[in-house]
Amino acid sequence: IHSMQIPMDKLQDIYKKYDKNKLITKLDNHKIVKFGGFAGNYQIKIQEKTGGKISVDVGTIIIAGGTKQYPPAEGQFKYGISSSVMTQSEFQEKYDKKGLRKISRAVILLCVNQRLDPESKYYSQVRNQFGSEFLTTSNCSNVCCARSLKIAKQIKEQNENAEIFVLYRDMQLTGGKLEQVYRELKNDVVFLRYDSAAEIEPKIIKEGGSGANGRIYISFNEVNTKTKIGLEADILVLATPIATSEKTLDLARLLKIRTEKYGFFQEEHSKVLPLNSTRKAIFLCGSVQWPNNPDLEVSQALGAAMKAANFLAEGYYEGLAEVAEIDKDKCIGCGTCIRLCPYKAITFNIEAKHYVFGDRNIRKAEVNPLICQACGICMSECPVNAIIIPNSNDGAYINMIAQFAEGKEEGN
Ligand code: SF4
Ligand code: SF4
Structure with a gap:
């Protein structure tokens, strides 16, 4: 608690109240060791104090982190x-x-x-x-x-x-x-x-x-x-x-949430989507974005809780408009994209009968559009150029560079 608005004894009262709520499970000193899935269906593996592991499936996440x-x-x-x-x-x-x-x-x-x-x-x-x-x-x-x-x-x-x-x-x-x-x-x-x-x-x-x-x-x-x-x-x-803490950074890496240059979590868009992390249905509060005074932390916590509740109440969501797409006719099933995708958005579809060649399946890569974050890594590494992200192809980048160069020439 940084300043004097919320004394510790008041917080203790809040802790006691929530300790009694049967819908809330508190896991002190536990550590998230594995994270996967996608918005509405995140899977978390947690290491217990005793060394055992538990798995939890959650629809949405709120991160309330601290500083050092x-x-x-x-x-x-x-x-x-x-x-x-x-x-x-x-x-x-x-x-x-x-x-x-x-x-x-x-x-x-x-x-x-x-x-x-x-x-x-x-x-x-x-x-x-x-x-x-x-x-x-x-x-x-x-x-x-x-x-x-x-x-x-x-x-x-x-x-x-x-x-x-x-x-x-x-x-x-x-x-x-x-x-x-x-x-x-x-x-x-x-x-x-x-x-x-x-x-x-x-x-x-x-x-x-x-x-x-x-x-x-x-x-x-x-x-x-x-x-x-x-x-x-x-x-x-x-x-x-006061800077971001190692634990907060570890969490950002594990959850694949973008951080800004000082290691604090980045919002998806500070004006249009405040408190949204760069991953769908993961919301931010506390001091994960910058050291905050308690009054702001409490406002953020209320906002993040409201956003999480809204997400769950909706019952559905739309993925990103433009994600990686794989041309199955070009894909040679080398597995490079599966190995490199940081979000584990790509898998082989060995079930597809029309790819059976002789008596074996020819593996074809397939993107889960709800997990793909359109980072472009797979697209740039595929050896046969089988992957595209609409509007992020070579032509689009060449145009961008050309426009930038033109602007420079005009002194913009
Ligand atoms: S990198 Fe390209 S060729 Fe290899 S599995 Fe992925 S899409 Fe197919
Ligand atoms: S664009 Fe990025 S997130 Fe999407 S499938 Fe390719 S590597 Fe994975």
Whole structure:
């Protein structure tokens, strides 16, 4: 839960209510290991905690996935050296598990390794360290500003007299509710605008000889007053990048759902078909499309549930208008397309009597039009050009290239 609109205890009530519903089966810590079929008839194989496997046939699927908060680079901000330095997610875990130790002053530092200039000293270091092509060091993670308000409130709840400083580059708070919370908190929390996180090098102020739990000292340039400010604090909470998680990516690969360049799930069409994944009857909510605040996640969940219910209530659906078609007279039954189709949309039709040659069947490939996603792989690999996707033939592409070239010449 990123911000403060839906407290955990309210969610627990919802969980309890649905636990009692006999139509809902909850499978915690299970893993989808195999996936096939098509809209209205998806087949899922699930590995149980005990190692056993169960198969489930479903008409439609809603994916409500999460994200992952990356830590800072090694040694950066004294992270990993001082237990007083933590990410926002780690703060939340501590708070949820056992509450907070006594805090008299806290600093929450936003935009750590986010919205970085590619020239900045941490840009390549962070990306190289985590080796993830999806780590969004140049983007805004969308939820950290709201999370900082929640964390400030939680610290205040348990430490009434604590001084809290939120250091920000810009406060990105969407929606009137969050703006309202921000305005109210300004009475108790000091919001200061800083220049660049790369210039902040915290120092550990040793305490009791160990130094590990010592106070942290940071100094930074305050933009509005153009002054250098130094702060000592008991904890330093860092808003590091939030990116797609490996589990979410694994799911996208298994379900063959397209992801965008940052590894988040892509909608079929953000304006015309929001919440529809790139596969029929699979819908999206939560933070699988980008890190979202809970109010948006809840709206998306309601929308996805409505779309899934509509799909099932319809009782039928139309496949894609243009899918792969196989010319059976040309097909030599080599099996290349069957091997390469990522959606397992092609099989041999050995039953067809009119293909019997002598005493054996000549295998012919056949496309299931409800599974085919018109990706074109089979068409480009068939050795005898037996496969076409209407309007995606060589002529269509040559025309497209020609038009593009013409446009270029005209300077378009
Ligand atoms: S790749 Fe072409 S020839 Fe080979 S099985 Fe498929 S359609 Fe037939
Ligand atoms: S176009 Fe793509 S999805 Fe359709 S049958 Fe060919 S390889 Fe499979």
